[in-house]
Amino acid sequence: MRNFLFLLLLPLAACSAYGPAMRRGPDVYPDFSALKAANTEGLDFSREAYYRGSPVAVFAPHGGDIELLTSRLARATAGRDFNLYIFNGWHGRKGDLHVTSSHFDDPQAVLIATSSVLGVSFHAQADHGRWVCVGGSNREAGELVARRLEAAGFSAVAPCARLPGTSLKNIVNRPSSGGVQLEITLRLLASLEKDAEDLSKFTEAVRLAALEFISSGKANTVQETAK
DSSP, X not given: OOOEEEEOOOOSSOOSSOOXXXXXXXXXXXXXXXXXXXXXXXXXXXXXXXXXXXSEEEEEEEEETTSTXXXXXXXXXXXXXXXXXXXXXXXXXXXGGOOOTTTOOOHHHHHHHHTOSEEEEEEEEOOSSSEEEEESSOHHHHHHHHHHHHHTTOXXXXXXSSSOOOOTTSGGGOSTTOEXXXXXXXXXXXXXXXXXXXXXXXXXXXXXXXXXXHHTTOOOXXXXXXX
């Protein structure tokens, strides 16, 4: 498999206040193509896309100002070895740049996903409490993630009933073995932002679970190779 690296324009400005913008009602844009046509990359949004030859791909399709801290969680989980894709919405546009994961079809993200074995994605959700709802199409990997998070001191529920994230069109489920979607409450996100040690424990638990699944021998091989 041939290595490639995509590094698109990084954010021009960082947000100054915590608080994910949770959209109500339908998305403004039906897919990534429509979003890109109506906005300016480098001003309204930026992308980070790295293929590193790993079987694991980490996604934050609603990063930047859209669902704050999800970009940071994705970067920390990916480290220097997992594949990584982040879409950052900027300049106060917040929820306007939210494209639901089953419609998120940026070719950069799709190529990384279909060149990987297992996907992991980070999202914000508005339920009460401090916990994680673990969904995605790969239930076995999701249960591993939930167990690792519980062992690290976090509350996690798998499978996720309210936000299952099981559509095969969901960007996190496009790797050959599907994916794990982490819906994190706003209170837990706020807590992780303030506590670097907890954030490290959280992302390390997710990493270990992903590696445990890959090493279990139950993962499917990649069906589409990066070119």
